[in-house]
Amino acid sequence: MPAATSGQTIGPFWHLIEHPEWADLTRFGAAGERVTLTGSVIDGDGNPVTDAAVELWQADPPADDRFPAFGRCRTDERGEFHFTTLKPGPVPGRGNAQQAPHFAITVHARGLLKGLVTRAYFADDARNETDSLLSSIEDPKRRGTLIAQPDGSKRWRIDIRLQRGPKGETETVFLDV
Amino acid sequence: MESARDPVPFRPYQPGTQPPYDAAAYGSTHKRHPLENLIRLPHAITETTGPQFSPAHFPPIRDLSVLNGKAALGERIIVHGRITDEDSRPVPHTIVEIWQANASGRYQHPGDQHDAPLDPNFRGEGRVFTDDDGWYRFTSIKPGAYPWRNHYNAWRPNHIHLSFFGSGFAQRLITQMYFPGDPLLELDPIFLSIPDEAARNRLICKLDISVTEPESALGYRFDIVLRGRGATPMEG
Numbered sequence: 001m002p003a004a005t006s007g008q009t010i011g012p013f014w015h016l017i018e019h020p021e022w023a024d025l026t027r028f029g030a031a032g033e034r035v036t037l038t039g040s041v042i043d044g045d046g047n048p049v050t051d052a053a054v055e056l057w058q059a060d061p062p063a064d065d066r067f068p069a070f071g072r073c074r075t076d077e078r079g080e081f082h083f084t085t086l087k088p089g090p091v092p093g094r095g096n097a098q099q100a101p102h103f104a105i106t107v108h109a110r111g112l113l114k115g116l117v118t119r120a121y122f123a124d125d126a127r128n129e130t131d132s133l134l135s136s137i138e139d140p141k142r143r144g145t146l147i148a149q150p151d152g153s154k155r156w157r158i159d160i161r162l163q164r165g166p167k168g169e170t171e172t173v174f175l176d177v
Numbered sequence: 178m179e180s181a182r183d184p185v186p187f188r189p190y191q192p193g194t195q196p197p198y199d200a201a202a203y204g205s206t207h208k209r210h211p212l213e214n215l216i217r218l219p220h221a222i223t224e225t226t227g228p229q230f231s232p233a234h235f236p237p238i239r240d241l242s243v244l245n246g247k248a249a250l251g252e253r254i255i256v257h258g259r260i261t262d263e264d265s266r267p268v269p270h271t272i273v274e275i276w277q278a279n280a281s282g283r284y285q286h287p288g289d290q291h292d293a294p295l296d297p298n299f300r301g302e303g304r305v306f307t308d309d310d311g312w313y314r315f316t317s318i319k320p321g322a323y324p325w326r327n328h329y330n331a332w333r334p335n336h337i338h339l340s341f342f343g344s345g346f347a348q349r350l351i352t353q354m355y356f357p358g359d360p361l362l363e364l365d366p367i368f369l370s371i372p373d374e375a376a377r378n379r380l381i382c383k384l385d386i387s388v389t390e391p392e393s394a395l396g397y398r399f400d401i402v403l404r405g406r407g408a409t410p411m412e413g
Contacts, residue, residue: 001263003191004404006371006380008353009205011338013284016276016302028234044208051288057346059222063229070228093221095180104223104346111205113196113370115349117218133218142213162209176215177187177224177347 010108012051023073025085030067032086035154040079044163048079052109058088093132100127117175120148120158145172186220187347188407193373202366204327224347230272232306241303241317249299251280251318253394260311263405267311274340275303282321291323322361334361343403354399355381
């Protein structure tokens, strides 16, 4: 059986394939509850990661010609990314479980030889309590790194710490997929 | 509890074929790699489905060697290959994103301050789709080697960046294609970060005289294998 091809870093110059409009998943006219997701990517020294590509995938509402369900955004000089999209609904998990609504997020950057995969759930959603991934993380601080917080009406915020911070700030939970 | 309706997961990567997050010789990894263990996530619909790009919304850029009708400087090349999964099934109609430095080893990017000339006729972005049988093809120029600041007198080997999506988010692959016979490869911490030597060497394309165009462009073959969907159970 041939093995899957090896990954390599996206490097610092990936912006050659950047199209800023990709950060707006509603640009083709999709209908639904519009929300924004903003956050910073931060390294182990507490410094902003200013050259990352943050990719977002959501399985619901279903992707169609008007809703790509995928977005990509650069981090800026403050390490911030900003997506405009539709709020996802719950999606099936394994077995008969439902997963709480979430975005799948991958961070690619110089210094990452392969992408780091994480998620953003929504604070105060009762379905988080029964989500199999969230329930499997015992440490509430670590679990909290996967939960976006409200930042105004229909605005959500989540920071992504690639590594435990210099003052012991909690590292984001990353997933082995 | 598992159910027969569960989506078929992608198989784990074969040992040694993927680089680690923490690669001591590649300085930029030091403050960007997780210290905690990753949490294993059994694949469900979020991981087994992925974006599908339509050429109508994302128009192809098949020839990087010409801009506004003017030829870029450098050695013109044709790169082609086939994208399959680990079960040798072709991956049709999938997007391939391409970016690279110019023939002098300089990116058309404000962050690249290497003292080498920009080429007004070269931007360095491409985008193609595979055909019904998984084949892709683009035309470009051979990128130059360039220095970087990882260590004293560090130089990246000639390479082209490539990005693949496949059919599921867990199949996402970003990699670099290298050229045969490049003596910088054995000095490059990024290339050498892949533990398995055979896997590493599969990132080196091969001269392909069958697609080389006489009096015009050298042809290279670069095949890609994406993760297979597995009956192999994930390790518990």
